Amino acid sequence: MQQFPCPYCGLRNETEFHFAAESGKTRPDTNTPIDDKHWSDYLYQNYNPKGTSKEVWMHLACREVFLMTRDTVNMDVLEVQALRGEHHD
Amino acid sequence: MYTYVHNKQEADPMTLPYSAWQIAKQSLTNHKNWTPAWRTKQPKKHYDVIVIGAGGHGLATAYYLATQHNIKHVAVLEKNWLGGGNTGRNTTAIRSNYFYPESVALYDLSVRLYENLSAELNYNVMFSQRGMLVMAHSEAEMEMASRMTNAMQINGTDAELWGRKKTAKRIPVLNYSDTARYPIHGGVWQSRAGTGRHDAVAWGYARAADKAGVDIIQNCEVTDFIVEGGRCQGVNTQLGEIRGEQTAMVVAGHSSPLASLAGFSLPLHSYALQAFVTEPIKPVLDTVVFSPSYGTYVSQSDKGGLVFGGALDRVPSYGQKGNLPMQEQVITGLIEMMPIAQRAKLLRHWAGIVDVTPDSSPLIGGTPLPGLALNCGWGTGGFKAIPAGGFLTAHYLAKGGHHEISKPFDLSRFERGELIDEGAASGIAH
Ligand SMILES: Cc1cc2nc3c(=O)[nH]c(=O)nc-3n(C[C@H](O)[C@H](O)[C@H](O)COP(=O)(O)OP(=O)(O)OC[C@H]3O[C@@H](n4cnc5c(N)ncnc54)[C@H](O)[C@@H]3O)c2cc1C
Numbered sequence: 001m002q003q004f005p006c007p008y009c010g011l012r013n014e015t016e017f018h019f020a021a022e023s024g025k026t027r028p029d030t031n032t033p034i035d036d037k038h039w040s041d042y043l044y045q046n047y048n049p050k051g052t053s054k055e056v057w058m059h060l061a062c063r064e065v066f067l068m069t070r071d072t073v074n075m076d077v078l079e080v081q082a083l084r085g086e087h088h089d
Numbered sequence: 090m091y092t093y094v095h096n097k098q099e100a101d102p103m104t105l106p107y108s109a110w111q112i113a114k115q116s117l118t119n120h121k122n123w124t125p126a127w128r129t130k131q132p133k134k135h136y137d138v139i140v141i142g143a144g145g146h147g148l149a150t151a152y153y154l155a156t157q158h159n160i161k162h163v164a165v166l167e168k169n170w171l172g173g174g175n176t177g178r179n180t181t182a183i184r185s186n187y188f189y190p191e192s193v194a195l196y197d198l199s200v201r202l203y204e205n206l207s208a209e210l211n212y213n214v215m216f217s218q219r220g221m222l223v224m225a226h227s228e229a230e231m232e233m234a235s236r237m238t239n240a241m242q243i244n245g246t247d248a249e250l251w252g253r254k255k256t257a258k259r260i261p262v263l264n265y266s267d268t269a270r271y272p273i274h275g276g277v278w279q280s281r282a283g284t285g286r287h288d289a290v291a292w293g294y295a296r297a298a299d300k301a302g303v304d305i306i307q308n309c310e311v312t313d314f315i316v317e318g319g320r321c322q323g324v325n326t327q328l329g330e331i332r333g334e335q336t337a338m339v340v341a342g343h344s345s346p347l348a349s350l351a352g353f354s355l356p357l358h359s360y361a362l363q364a365f366v367t368e369p370i371k372p373v374l375d376t377v378v379f380s381p382s383y384g385t386y387v388s389q390s391d392k393g394g395l396v397f398g399g400a401l402d403r404v405p406s407y408g409q410k411g412n413l414p415m416q417e418q419v420i421t422g423l424i425e426m427m428p429i430a431q432r433a434k435l436l437r438h439w440a441g442i443v444d445v446t447p448d449s450s451p452l453i454g455g456t457p458l459p460g461l462a463l464n465c466g467w468g469t470g471g472f473k474a475i476p477a478g479g480f481l482t483a484h485y486l487a488k489g490g491h492h493e494i495s496k497p498f499d500l501s502r503f504e505r506g507e508l509i510d511e512g513a514a515s516g517i518a519h
Pocket residue numbers: 141142143144145146147166167168169170171172173174175176177178179180181182183309310311312339340341342343347362363364398439440441442443464465467468469470471472473474519
């Protein structure tokens with residue numbers, strides 16, 4: 001079992017974590033009209049990189065969302081980053 | 090015998106037909122004169138169509154281009170050895186028990202092509218229509234099973250709703266205890282479903298495509314696309330530049346890295362999908378069973394091994410090995426649904442990298458780069474679809490547009506909001 005570091009709780013079993021999405025997408029401003037292409041790109045397109053990937057994850061135990069940078073080939077965790085507040089090292 | 094045949098590359102390239110007579114004839118010379126099943130070729134400078142990826146879908150695409158559309162200047166470029174991707178790693182369930190009309194049309198075309206494939210290719214792909222049961226474990230699930238059965242029948246494929254008694258009679262090896270974690274209420278039976286021989290499908294298409302004049306070039310990784318005048322004009326490879334009027338990428342789990350070389354992204358995530366086989370045991374199971382609740386499906390191979398698998402790993406990955414939590418889930422699922430399996434030793438375990446779309450339906454058709462088509466997104470269930478996927482991709486390339494059956498699976502469905510959500514409809518699917 002691999003362990004992932006939660007910025008708040010430290011190392012925990014991978015089964016406690018949920019992969020949410022690739023990071024870096026900005027939700028289009030829906031107060032102004034957006035075309036189908038931009039909306040569907042936002043919803044569905046991924047880079048799905050082989051190698052370094054920066055992603056949004058949730059630690060299901062504490063319900064916190066954070067950024068994790070991984071290597072998608074050897075599964076190494078390269079960096080985690082809390083999205084708010086202070087975090088323990 | 091096949092290994093010997095494939096490695097003997099200096100022999101006469103003429104493909105010998107396979108038959109009982111041929112075996113008898115070759116035995117007179119101690120089987121020394123069998124010829125290779127396909128030739129080893131060096132790439133030419135230019136082709137009508139370049140197919141990237143010699144998995145089942147790529148090889149079938151080339152085969153149907155040559156045989157259905159008379160397009161013979163076709164190259165299939167493979168970075169490793171042919172059939173070494175997901176096609177050679179899958180658990181070989183073939184079925185068309187899907188929910189939506191578009192899906193049944195696609196997968197049933199494939200089952201129908203499979204029914205005649207051994208004869209067509211002159212290669213025994215060992216399609217065994219032993220039937221498949223998708224189990225239901227509660228009254229509520231029986232309601233859904235009956236909805237599924239109705240949908241399949243309306244869409245024109247065979248389906249039967251089975252209760253507990255019929256299931257217990259037909260498949261006695263399962264766990265019918267009332268205290269089972271998921272008691273068996275019955276399920277959806279498809280009698281034309283079954284299993285095939287994965288390598289034989291790749292090898293059979295390769296041999297038949299080669300015979301029809303297709304160049305299959307192994308150890309030839311595509312490293313970039315040649316784009317001129319806003320159009321894909323071919324590819325760069327480790328064996329140099331190869332030009333093509335049209336190019337098709339048919340590379341399953343590696344579609345996103347190739348797409349990024351071509352300058353676009355796709356609605357895909359790549360995941361490892363694992364499978365397992367036990368040591369051979371006496372015949373106990375002569376059909377395919379799948380329990381969405383246990384998250385496990387199983388069949389027994391002709392050699393006697395229990396071949397089983399389950400859902401995708403939970404973490405997107407290109408590492409071609411599975412992770413432990415999913416192993417535990419799949420194996421515990423197996424021994425709860427079929428308790429005698431707990432005595433069997435695991436013989437092998439492996440994984441392949443599959444390409445999963447948001448609606449668990451494939452992508453066939455054009456890409457944002459003119460001159461480049463694709464066939465991918467089959468995720469956990471594209472072995473069953475190899476004949477249809479190849480047939481439809483060849484049609485798209487030859488006619489410059491979709492066959493009726495592949496039209497709904499165009500990449501543009503996401504922009505149109507016309508998803509074909511089989512992820513939700515048929516659960517984890519193989
Ligand atoms: C464990 C497991 C179990 C499965 N079980 C089932 C099942 O029971 N039933 C079912 O229907 N489906 C099943 N599947 C899914 C099925 O195996 C796939 O959907 C199907 O084989 C895809 O075929 P393909 O030809 O598209 O891809 P592949 O067979 O993966 O072929 C793609 C080829 O492209 C090559 N390639 C990649 N990049 C490049 C490049 N840059 N240049 C040149 N070549 C390249 C690869 O080396 C590979 O050989 C399973 C998959 C796995 C992993």
